[in-house]
């Protein structure tokens with residue numbers, strides 16, 4: 001599997017705010033890579049660094065196996081992006097927008113190419129309609145069409161469904177899937193909604209306060225046999241150390257607010273508890289999450305109530 005983006009230890013500080021902190025992740029060829037986090041989590045800051053709009057404070061980014069600092073132009077030539085609402089001309093038609101905006105970016109496209117791009121985003125029937133008559137979802141798709149002009153193999157979309165109506169959201173979702181499945185593009189898409197990412201991404205990364213919480217395949221993270229278990233014990237630091245030395249070591253994900261978080265098959269929970277008790281660790285509580293939604297909420301909203309596990 002080819003690696004398209006490799007981010008290592010990325011940090012961005014704005015004076016006293018650390019927007020991104022020691023972030024590492026990998027995007028593979030053909031991925032629809034979901035970048036999930038609540039408002040202010042650091043998604044846009046990371047995306048801006050990927051697009052060289054701002055400089056990292058430290059860490060490295062390599063795209064297409066090349067260092068972003070030394071191969072900036074070459075990399076950006078193969079990358080398409082929308083980071084805010086697309087800039088479109090309301091009084092021009094869809095095909096005029098594509099033709100004009102491609103000229104502005106230094107590439108003149110033939111009429112045939114314009115129509116092909118519009119077809120790709122499902123707008124060929126509205127090619128001659130003025131953009132002012134478009135819904136927000138259609139404008140978003142046209143924006144994506146413009147980002148596709150130079151035939152990039154990597155597409156980066158920051159919150160592409162924000163502000164769209166349900167139909168616009170569904171259309172944009174479909175388009176993103178098509179770009180990956182039918183056109184072989186690698187897509188990085190950010191959102192603050194797990195429900196959105198869950199439907200389109202094959203792999204995802206959750207960040208909170210600029211830090212990675214979890215990264216993995218959507219299938220694996222949503223797998224019911226991979227239950228998230230949050231344990232509070234009489235000595236969490238010692239318990240975690242013991243677990244890391246044991247057969248449960250691969251299950252241990254992190255220590256959060258003094259609790260231990262594991263991801264494992266629900267059936268193994270009793271033996272995990274037995275193991276800790278045998279090692280003189282008292283169990284104060286053990287809670288499970290059954291979906292990534294609960295997991296996401298519990299991590300990003302520490303106050304979330306969760307039902308205690310039945311063990």
Ligand SMILES: Nc1ncnc2c1ncn2[C@@H]1O[C@H](COP(=O)(O)OP(=O)(O)OP(=O)(O)O)[C@@H](O)[C@H]1O
Nearest residue numbers: 014017019037038039040041042043044045046192
């Ligand atoms: N130019 C800047 N100067 C100072 N602080 C900034 C700047 N840009 C972002 N931040 C701060 O960095 C943190 C991360 O912001 P960022 O925009 O990356 O989050 P986000 O996950 O994209 O959120 P949203 O979904 O709201 O856009 C926030 O605390 C934000 O206030």
